[in-house]
Amino acid sequence: MRSAPKPSGSTPPAGPPGVEVVHCGPLATVQDLGRPGYAALGVGRSGAADAAAAALANRLVGNDEGAACLELTFGSATLAFRRFARVAVTGAPCPLDRAAAMNAPFTMPAGGMLTVGAPASGVRTYVAVRGGIAVPPVLGSRSTDVLSGLGPRPLSPGDVLPVGTDHSGPPPAVEVAPVNPPAGGELVVRVTPGPRAGWCTPAALRTLRTARFTVTADSNRVGVRLAGPPLARARHEELPSEGMVPGAIQVPPSGQPVVFLADHPVTGGYPVVAVVRAADLPVLAQARPGQRVRFELQPAAR
Known part of the structure:
Protein backbone atom coordinates (compact mmCIF):
# COMPACT_ATOMS: atom_id res chain seq x y z
CA MET A 1 0.00 0.00 0.00
CA ARG A 2 1.45 3.35 -1.07
CA SER A 3 2.23 5.98 1.56
CA ALA A 4 1.38 9.64 1.08
CA PRO A 5 4.19 11.69 -0.49
CA LYS A 6 6.59 13.44 1.85
CA PRO A 7 6.16 17.23 1.93
CA SER A 8 8.64 19.12 -0.21
CA GLY A 9 11.81 19.98 1.65
CA SER A 10 11.02 17.78 4.68
CA THR A 11 13.90 16.04 6.42
CA PRO A 12 13.97 13.30 9.04
CA PRO A 13 13.76 14.71 12.57
CA ALA A 14 17.08 15.14 14.29
CA GLY A 15 18.12 12.74 17.02
CA PRO A 16 18.34 8.98 17.41
CA PRO A 17 16.24 6.70 15.19
CA GLY A 18 12.85 5.70 16.53
CA VAL A 19 9.26 6.94 16.76
CA GLU A 20 8.70 10.39 18.25
CA VAL A 21 5.43 11.18 20.02
CA VAL A 22 4.52 14.62 18.71
CA HIS A 23 1.06 14.61 20.26
CA CYS A 24 -1.03 12.05 22.15
CA GLY A 25 -4.49 11.85 23.66
CA PRO A 26 -5.65 11.28 27.25
CA LEU A 27 -3.67 8.06 27.83
CA ALA A 28 -1.10 6.57 25.47
CA THR A 29 1.07 3.72 26.71
CA VAL A 30 3.45 1.01 25.53
CA GLN A 31 1.90 -2.45 25.85
CA ASP A 32 2.79 -6.03 25.01
CA LEU A 33 1.06 -9.18 26.30
CA GLY A 34 2.07 -8.48 29.90
CA ARG A 35 4.15 -10.07 32.65
CA PRO A 36 2.42 -13.30 33.76
CA GLY A 37 3.65 -15.45 36.62
CA TYR A 38 4.29 -12.80 39.28
CA ALA A 39 0.91 -12.67 41.05
CA ALA A 40 2.36 -14.46 44.08
CA LEU A 41 4.77 -11.53 44.41
CA GLY A 42 1.94 -8.99 44.18
CA VAL A 43 2.62 -8.06 40.54
CA GLY A 44 -0.27 -8.15 38.08
CA ARG A 45 0.00 -9.25 34.46
CA SER A 46 -1.02 -5.94 32.82
CA GLY A 47 -0.55 -5.92 29.01
CA ALA A 48 -2.78 -4.71 26.20
CA ALA A 49 -6.39 -4.23 27.32
CA ASP A 50 -7.59 -5.56 23.94
CA ALA A 51 -4.98 -8.27 23.53
CA ALA A 52 -6.55 -9.59 20.32
CA ALA A 53 -6.24 -6.21 18.57
CA ALA A 54 -2.64 -5.75 19.74
CA ALA A 55 -1.68 -9.24 18.54
CA LEU A 56 -3.28 -8.56 15.13
CA ALA A 57 -1.35 -5.31 14.72
CA ASN A 58 1.89 -7.17 15.38
CA ARG A 59 1.06 -10.01 13.00
CA LEU A 60 0.29 -7.54 10.21
CA VAL A 61 3.82 -6.13 10.33
CA GLY A 62 5.51 -9.51 10.81
CA ASN A 63 6.24 -9.15 14.53
CA ASP A 64 5.85 -11.78 17.18
CA GLU A 65 2.38 -11.38 18.74
CA GLY A 66 3.99 -10.42 22.03
CA ALA A 67 6.03 -7.52 20.66
CA ALA A 68 5.47 -4.14 22.29
CA CYS A 69 3.24 -1.65 20.50
CA LEU A 70 1.37 1.55 21.34
CA GLU A 71 -2.05 1.58 22.99
CA LEU A 72 -3.93 4.83 22.34
CA THR A 73 -6.98 5.74 24.42
CA PHE A 74 -9.54 7.55 22.24
CA GLY A 75 -6.92 7.89 19.49
CA SER A 76 -5.77 11.43 18.84
CA ALA A 77 -2.03 11.01 18.34
CA THR A 78 0.64 12.27 15.96
CA LEU A 79 3.79 10.18 15.49
CA ALA A 80 7.00 11.12 13.65
CA PHE A 81 9.08 8.30 12.15
CA ARG A 82 12.82 8.93 12.13
CA ARG A 83 13.44 6.11 9.68
CA PHE A 84 11.48 3.98 7.20
CA ALA A 85 8.99 1.75 9.04
CA ARG A 86 6.31 -0.84 8.43
CA VAL A 87 3.22 0.05 10.48
CA ALA A 88 -0.27 -1.29 11.22
CA VAL A 89 -3.14 0.26 13.19
CA THR A 90 -5.88 -1.90 14.72
CA GLY A 91 -8.54 -1.79 17.43
CA ALA A 92 -10.96 1.12 17.73
CA PRO A 93 -11.24 2.45 14.14
CA CYS A 94 -9.68 5.91 13.72
CA PRO A 95 -9.21 8.09 10.64
CA LEU A 96 -5.60 8.13 9.42
CA ASP A 97 -4.16 11.14 7.62
CA ARG A 98 -2.49 9.24 4.78
CA ALA A 99 -3.13 6.62 2.11
CA ALA A 100 -3.55 3.89 4.72
CA ALA A 101 -6.36 1.88 6.24
CA MET A 102 -7.12 0.32 9.58
CA ASN A 103 -6.18 -3.36 9.94
CA ALA A 104 -3.79 -3.16 6.99
CA PRO A 105 0.02 -2.83 6.89
CA PHE A 106 1.51 0.28 5.31
CA THR A 107 4.90 1.99 5.11
CA MET A 108 6.08 5.22 6.65
CA PRO A 109 9.05 7.03 5.06
CA ALA A 110 11.90 8.45 7.13
CA GLY A 111 10.69 11.82 8.33
CA GLY A 112 7.03 10.89 7.76
CA MET A 113 4.27 11.90 10.17
CA LEU A 114 1.23 9.78 11.02
CA THR A 115 -1.81 11.39 12.62
CA VAL A 116 -4.41 9.11 14.17
CA GLY A 117 -7.80 10.72 14.71
CA ALA A 118 -10.49 9.95 17.29
CA PRO A 119 -12.43 6.68 16.94
CA ALA A 120 -16.10 6.60 16.06
CA SER A 121 -16.59 3.47 18.16
CA GLY A 122 -14.47 1.69 20.72
CA VAL A 123 -11.85 3.15 23.03
CA ARG A 124 -8.41 1.63 22.41
CA THR A 125 -6.36 1.71 19.20
CA TYR A 126 -3.05 -0.11 18.66
CA VAL A 127 -0.10 1.03 16.55
CA ALA A 128 2.50 -1.65 15.81
CA VAL A 129 5.87 -0.96 14.14
CA ARG A 130 7.88 -3.74 12.56
CA GLY A 131 10.59 -4.66 15.04
CA GLY A 132 8.52 -3.68 18.08
CA ILE A 133 8.85 -0.78 20.49
CA ALA A 134 12.13 -1.49 22.30
CA VAL A 135 11.80 0.38 25.59
CA PRO A 136 13.60 -1.41 28.47
CA PRO A 137 11.57 -4.34 29.84
CA VAL A 138 10.60 -4.60 33.51
CA LEU A 139 10.16 -8.16 34.81
CA GLY A 140 10.22 -9.40 31.25
CA SER A 141 7.56 -7.04 29.87
CA ARG A 142 7.46 -3.59 28.31
CA SER A 143 3.86 -2.98 29.43
CA THR A 144 2.82 0.09 31.37
CA ASP A 145 0.80 -0.91 34.45
CA VAL A 146 -1.12 2.20 35.50
CA LEU A 147 -2.13 0.70 38.86
CA SER A 148 1.28 -0.43 40.14
CA GLY A 149 3.41 2.05 38.18
CA LEU A 150 5.59 -0.72 36.73
CA GLY A 151 6.95 -0.40 33.22
CA PRO A 152 7.47 2.77 31.18
CA ARG A 153 5.52 5.82 32.20
CA PRO A 154 2.55 6.89 30.05
CA LEU A 155 3.67 8.66 26.89
CA SER A 156 3.87 12.40 26.48
CA PRO A 157 4.86 14.73 23.62
CA GLY A 158 8.59 14.68 22.93
CA ASP A 159 9.13 11.04 23.86
CA VAL A 160 11.25 9.12 21.33
CA LEU A 161 10.64 5.39 21.35
CA PRO A 162 13.35 3.06 20.05
CA VAL A 163 12.37 0.40 17.51
CA GLY A 164 13.85 -3.08 17.90
CA THR A 165 14.19 -6.20 15.81
CA ASP A 166 11.43 -8.27 17.44
CA HIS A 167 9.95 -9.71 14.25
CA SER A 168 9.37 -13.29 13.20
CA GLY A 169 10.24 -13.21 9.50
CA PRO A 170 9.30 -11.28 6.36
CA PRO A 171 6.17 -9.12 6.51
CA PRO A 172 3.06 -11.10 5.61
CA ALA A 173 1.64 -10.71 2.10
CA VAL A 174 -1.71 -9.32 3.23
CA GLU A 175 -3.54 -6.18 2.16
CA VAL A 176 -6.18 -5.96 4.88
CA ALA A 177 -7.43 -8.15 7.74
CA PRO A 178 -11.24 -8.58 7.80
CA VAL A 179 -12.05 -7.49 11.34
CA ASN A 180 -15.36 -6.28 12.73
CA PRO A 181 -15.05 -2.91 14.46
CA PRO A 182 -16.05 -2.62 18.13
CA ALA A 183 -19.81 -2.65 18.57
CA GLY A 184 -21.45 0.71 19.03
CA GLY A 185 -24.74 -0.41 20.58
CA GLU A 186 -25.65 -2.67 23.46
Whole structure:
Protein backbone atom coordinates (compact mmCIF):
# COMPACT_ATOMS: atom_id res chain seq x y z
CA MET A 1 0.00 0.00 0.00
CA ARG A 2 1.45 3.35 -1.07
CA SER A 3 2.23 5.98 1.56
CA ALA A 4 1.38 9.64 1.08
CA PRO A 5 4.19 11.69 -0.49
CA LYS A 6 6.59 13.44 1.85
CA PRO A 7 6.16 17.23 1.93
CA SER A 8 8.64 19.12 -0.21
CA GLY A 9 11.81 19.98 1.65
CA SER A 10 11.02 17.78 4.68
CA THR A 11 13.90 16.04 6.42
CA PRO A 12 13.97 13.30 9.04
CA PRO A 13 13.76 14.71 12.57
CA ALA A 14 17.08 15.14 14.29
CA GLY A 15 18.12 12.74 17.02
CA PRO A 16 18.34 8.98 17.41
CA PRO A 17 16.24 6.70 15.19
CA GLY A 18 12.85 5.70 16.53
CA VAL A 19 9.26 6.94 16.76
CA GLU A 20 8.70 10.39 18.25
CA VAL A 21 5.43 11.18 20.02
CA VAL A 22 4.52 14.62 18.71
CA HIS A 23 1.06 14.61 20.26
CA CYS A 24 -1.03 12.05 22.15
CA GLY A 25 -4.49 11.85 23.66
CA PRO A 26 -5.65 11.28 27.25
CA LEU A 27 -3.67 8.06 27.83
CA ALA A 28 -1.10 6.57 25.47
CA THR A 29 1.07 3.72 26.71
CA VAL A 30 3.45 1.01 25.53
CA GLN A 31 1.90 -2.45 25.85
CA ASP A 32 2.79 -6.03 25.01
CA LEU A 33 1.06 -9.18 26.30
CA GLY A 34 2.07 -8.48 29.90
CA ARG A 35 4.15 -10.07 32.65
CA PRO A 36 2.42 -13.30 33.76
CA GLY A 37 3.65 -15.45 36.62
CA TYR A 38 4.29 -12.80 39.28
CA ALA A 39 0.91 -12.67 41.05
CA ALA A 40 2.36 -14.46 44.08
CA LEU A 41 4.77 -11.53 44.41
CA GLY A 42 1.94 -8.99 44.18
CA VAL A 43 2.62 -8.06 40.54
CA GLY A 44 -0.27 -8.15 38.08
CA ARG A 45 0.00 -9.25 34.46
CA SER A 46 -1.02 -5.94 32.82
CA GLY A 47 -0.55 -5.92 29.01
CA ALA A 48 -2.78 -4.71 26.20
CA ALA A 49 -6.39 -4.23 27.32
CA ASP A 50 -7.59 -5.56 23.94
CA ALA A 51 -4.98 -8.27 23.53
CA ALA A 52 -6.55 -9.59 20.32
CA ALA A 53 -6.24 -6.21 18.57
CA ALA A 54 -2.64 -5.75 19.74
CA ALA A 55 -1.68 -9.24 18.54
CA LEU A 56 -3.28 -8.56 15.13
CA ALA A 57 -1.35 -5.31 14.72
CA ASN A 58 1.89 -7.17 15.38
CA ARG A 59 1.06 -10.01 13.00
CA LEU A 60 0.29 -7.54 10.21
CA VAL A 61 3.82 -6.13 10.33
CA GLY A 62 5.51 -9.51 10.81
CA ASN A 63 6.24 -9.15 14.53
CA ASP A 64 5.85 -11.78 17.18
CA GLU A 65 2.38 -11.38 18.74
CA GLY A 66 3.99 -10.42 22.03
CA ALA A 67 6.03 -7.52 20.66
CA ALA A 68 5.47 -4.14 22.29
CA CYS A 69 3.24 -1.65 20.50
CA LEU A 70 1.37 1.55 21.34
CA GLU A 71 -2.05 1.58 22.99
CA LEU A 72 -3.93 4.83 22.34
CA THR A 73 -6.98 5.74 24.42
CA PHE A 74 -9.54 7.55 22.24
CA GLY A 75 -6.92 7.89 19.49
CA SER A 76 -5.77 11.43 18.84
CA ALA A 77 -2.03 11.01 18.34
CA THR A 78 0.64 12.27 15.96
CA LEU A 79 3.79 10.18 15.49
CA ALA A 80 7.00 11.12 13.65
CA PHE A 81 9.08 8.30 12.15
CA ARG A 82 12.82 8.93 12.13
CA ARG A 83 13.44 6.11 9.68
CA PHE A 84 11.48 3.98 7.20
CA ALA A 85 8.99 1.75 9.04
CA ARG A 86 6.31 -0.84 8.43
CA VAL A 87 3.22 0.05 10.48
CA ALA A 88 -0.27 -1.29 11.22
CA VAL A 89 -3.14 0.26 13.19
CA THR A 90 -5.88 -1.90 14.72
CA GLY A 91 -8.54 -1.79 17.43
CA ALA A 92 -10.96 1.12 17.73
CA PRO A 93 -11.24 2.45 14.14
CA CYS A 94 -9.68 5.91 13.72
CA PRO A 95 -9.21 8.09 10.64
CA LEU A 96 -5.60 8.13 9.42
CA ASP A 97 -4.16 11.14 7.62
CA ARG A 98 -2.49 9.24 4.78
CA ALA A 99 -3.13 6.62 2.11
CA ALA A 100 -3.55 3.89 4.72
CA ALA A 101 -6.36 1.88 6.24
CA MET A 102 -7.12 0.32 9.58
CA ASN A 103 -6.18 -3.36 9.94
CA ALA A 104 -3.79 -3.16 6.99
CA PRO A 105 0.02 -2.83 6.89
CA PHE A 106 1.51 0.28 5.31
CA THR A 107 4.90 1.99 5.11
CA MET A 108 6.08 5.22 6.65
CA PRO A 109 9.05 7.03 5.06
CA ALA A 110 11.90 8.45 7.13
CA GLY A 111 10.69 11.82 8.33
CA GLY A 112 7.03 10.89 7.76
CA MET A 113 4.27 11.90 10.17
CA LEU A 114 1.23 9.78 11.02
CA THR A 115 -1.81 11.39 12.62
CA VAL A 116 -4.41 9.11 14.17
CA GLY A 117 -7.80 10.72 14.71
CA ALA A 118 -10.49 9.95 17.29
CA PRO A 119 -12.43 6.68 16.94
CA ALA A 120 -16.10 6.60 16.06
CA SER A 121 -16.59 3.47 18.16
CA GLY A 122 -14.47 1.69 20.72
CA VAL A 123 -11.85 3.15 23.03
CA ARG A 124 -8.41 1.63 22.41
CA THR A 125 -6.36 1.71 19.20
CA TYR A 126 -3.05 -0.11 18.66
CA VAL A 127 -0.10 1.03 16.55
CA ALA A 128 2.50 -1.65 15.81
CA VAL A 129 5.87 -0.96 14.14
CA ARG A 130 7.88 -3.74 12.56
CA GLY A 131 10.59 -4.66 15.04
CA GLY A 132 8.52 -3.68 18.08
CA ILE A 133 8.85 -0.78 20.49
CA ALA A 134 12.13 -1.49 22.30
CA VAL A 135 11.80 0.38 25.59
CA PRO A 136 13.60 -1.41 28.47
CA PRO A 137 11.57 -4.34 29.84
CA VAL A 138 10.60 -4.60 33.51
CA LEU A 139 10.16 -8.16 34.81
CA GLY A 140 10.22 -9.40 31.25
CA SER A 141 7.56 -7.04 29.87
CA ARG A 142 7.46 -3.59 28.31
CA SER A 143 3.86 -2.98 29.43
CA THR A 144 2.82 0.09 31.37
CA ASP A 145 0.80 -0.91 34.45
CA VAL A 146 -1.12 2.20 35.50
CA LEU A 147 -2.13 0.70 38.86
CA SER A 148 1.28 -0.43 40.14
CA GLY A 149 3.41 2.05 38.18
CA LEU A 150 5.59 -0.72 36.73
CA GLY A 151 6.95 -0.40 33.22
CA PRO A 152 7.47 2.77 31.18
CA ARG A 153 5.52 5.82 32.20
CA PRO A 154 2.55 6.89 30.05
CA LEU A 155 3.67 8.66 26.89
CA SER A 156 3.87 12.40 26.48
CA PRO A 157 4.86 14.73 23.62
CA GLY A 158 8.59 14.68 22.93
CA ASP A 159 9.13 11.04 23.86
CA VAL A 160 11.25 9.12 21.33
CA LEU A 161 10.64 5.39 21.35
CA PRO A 162 13.35 3.06 20.05
CA VAL A 163 12.37 0.40 17.51
CA GLY A 164 13.85 -3.08 17.90
CA THR A 165 14.19 -6.20 15.81
CA ASP A 166 11.43 -8.27 17.44
CA HIS A 167 9.95 -9.71 14.25
CA SER A 168 9.37 -13.29 13.20
CA GLY A 169 10.24 -13.21 9.50
CA PRO A 170 9.30 -11.28 6.36
CA PRO A 171 6.17 -9.12 6.51
CA PRO A 172 3.06 -11.10 5.61
CA ALA A 173 1.64 -10.71 2.10
CA VAL A 174 -1.71 -9.32 3.23
CA GLU A 175 -3.54 -6.18 2.16
CA VAL A 176 -6.18 -5.96 4.88
CA ALA A 177 -7.43 -8.15 7.74
CA PRO A 178 -11.24 -8.58 7.80
CA VAL A 179 -12.05 -7.49 11.34
CA ASN A 180 -15.36 -6.28 12.73
CA PRO A 181 -15.05 -2.91 14.46
CA PRO A 182 -16.05 -2.62 18.13
CA ALA A 183 -19.81 -2.65 18.57
CA GLY A 184 -21.45 0.71 19.03
CA GLY A 185 -24.74 -0.41 20.58
CA GLU A 186 -25.65 -2.67 23.46
CA LEU A 187 -22.92 -5.14 24.36
CA VAL A 188 -23.61 -8.77 25.28
CA VAL A 189 -20.90 -10.26 27.48
CA ARG A 190 -20.75 -13.93 28.49
CA VAL A 191 -19.98 -14.70 32.12
CA THR A 192 -19.70 -17.77 34.33
CA PRO A 193 -20.65 -17.94 38.03
CA GLY A 194 -18.04 -16.49 40.34
CA PRO A 195 -16.57 -18.08 43.47
CA ARG A 196 -18.62 -15.78 45.75
CA ALA A 197 -21.96 -15.80 43.90
CA GLY A 198 -23.52 -17.06 47.15
CA TRP A 199 -22.64 -13.78 48.84
CA CYS A 200 -25.34 -12.07 46.74
CA THR A 201 -29.08 -12.62 47.05
CA PRO A 202 -30.99 -14.74 44.51
CA ALA A 203 -32.69 -11.53 43.36
CA ALA A 204 -29.29 -9.94 42.72
CA LEU A 205 -28.21 -12.89 40.60
CA ARG A 206 -31.42 -12.56 38.56
CA THR A 207 -30.68 -8.85 38.15
CA LEU A 208 -27.19 -9.63 36.91
CA ARG A 209 -28.69 -11.90 34.23
CA THR A 210 -31.54 -9.65 33.14
CA ALA A 211 -30.66 -5.99 33.77
CA ARG A 212 -28.84 -3.57 31.50
CA PHE A 213 -25.85 -1.79 33.02
CA THR A 214 -24.22 1.41 31.76
CA VAL A 215 -20.45 1.94 31.43
CA THR A 216 -19.43 4.96 33.49
CA ALA A 217 -16.77 7.58 32.80
CA ASP A 218 -14.78 6.29 35.81
CA SER A 219 -13.72 3.22 33.79
CA ASN A 220 -10.05 2.76 32.91
CA ARG A 221 -7.42 0.06 32.33
CA VAL A 222 -7.95 -1.20 35.89
CA GLY A 223 -11.63 -1.95 35.40
CA VAL A 224 -14.97 -1.08 33.86
CA ARG A 225 -17.28 0.53 36.39
CA LEU A 226 -20.96 -0.05 35.71
CA ALA A 227 -24.13 1.76 36.82
CA GLY A 228 -27.47 0.02 37.10
CA PRO A 229 -29.74 -1.74 39.56
CA PRO A 230 -27.64 -2.46 42.68
CA LEU A 231 -26.75 -6.07 43.37
CA ALA A 232 -27.80 -6.78 46.95
CA ARG A 233 -25.53 -8.88 49.14
CA ALA A 234 -26.84 -11.76 51.22
CA ARG A 235 -23.78 -11.68 53.47
CA HIS A 236 -22.32 -8.51 54.92
CA GLU A 237 -19.34 -9.68 56.95
CA GLU A 238 -15.79 -8.90 55.85
CA LEU A 239 -14.36 -11.15 53.16
CA PRO A 240 -10.62 -11.88 53.47
CA SER A 241 -8.63 -10.66 50.48
CA GLU A 242 -8.29 -13.31 47.78
CA GLY A 243 -6.73 -13.55 44.35
CA MET A 244 -8.30 -11.71 41.42
CA VAL A 245 -8.27 -12.48 37.69
CA PRO A 246 -9.07 -10.40 34.59
CA GLY A 247 -12.82 -10.38 34.06
CA ALA A 248 -13.70 -10.78 37.75
CA ILE A 249 -16.95 -8.92 38.53
CA GLN A 250 -16.70 -7.52 42.05
CA VAL A 251 -19.67 -6.24 44.04
CA PRO A 252 -18.59 -3.38 46.37
CA PRO A 253 -20.88 -2.06 49.14
CA SER A 254 -22.64 0.24 46.65
CA GLY A 255 -23.90 -2.82 44.74
CA GLN A 256 -22.63 -1.33 41.46
CA PRO A 257 -20.47 -3.99 39.74
CA VAL A 258 -16.88 -3.45 38.65
CA VAL A 259 -15.31 -5.66 35.95
CA PHE A 260 -11.54 -5.96 36.22
CA LEU A 261 -9.40 -5.41 33.11
CA ALA A 262 -5.67 -5.65 32.37
CA ASP A 263 -4.28 -3.58 35.26
CA HIS A 264 -6.51 -5.07 37.97
CA PRO A 265 -5.18 -5.56 41.51
CA VAL A 266 -3.91 -9.05 42.26
CA THR A 267 -6.11 -9.36 45.38
CA GLY A 268 -9.46 -7.97 46.45
CA GLY A 269 -11.83 -8.10 49.40
CA TYR A 270 -15.22 -7.71 47.71
CA PRO A 271 -17.18 -10.78 46.55
CA VAL A 272 -16.75 -11.86 42.93
CA VAL A 273 -20.24 -12.68 41.70
CA ALA A 274 -19.24 -13.75 38.17
CA VAL A 275 -16.26 -13.84 35.79
CA VAL A 276 -16.25 -12.64 32.17
CA ARG A 277 -15.11 -15.25 29.65
CA ALA A 278 -11.63 -14.49 28.34
CA ALA A 279 -12.89 -14.29 24.75
CA ASP A 280 -15.23 -11.42 25.70
CA LEU A 281 -12.71 -9.28 27.59
CA PRO A 282 -11.84 -7.32 24.40
CA VAL A 283 -15.54 -6.36 24.15
CA LEU A 284 -15.37 -4.66 27.55
CA ALA A 285 -11.92 -3.22 26.84
CA GLN A 286 -13.51 -1.32 23.94
CA ALA A 287 -16.69 -0.30 25.81
CA ARG A 288 -17.27 3.46 25.80
CA PRO A 289 -18.80 5.48 28.64
CA GLY A 290 -22.55 5.49 28.17
CA GLN A 291 -22.73 2.13 26.41
CA ARG A 292 -25.08 -0.45 27.83
CA VAL A 293 -23.94 -3.93 28.81
CA ARG A 294 -25.98 -7.09 29.29
CA PHE A 295 -24.49 -10.19 30.90
CA GLU A 296 -25.29 -13.66 29.58
CA LEU A 297 -24.73 -16.25 32.31
CA GLN A 298 -23.28 -19.54 31.10
CA PRO A 299 -22.41 -22.68 33.05
CA ALA A 300 -18.83 -22.96 34.25
CA ALA A 301 -16.55 -25.05 32.02
CA ARG A 302 -15.80 -28.51 33.40
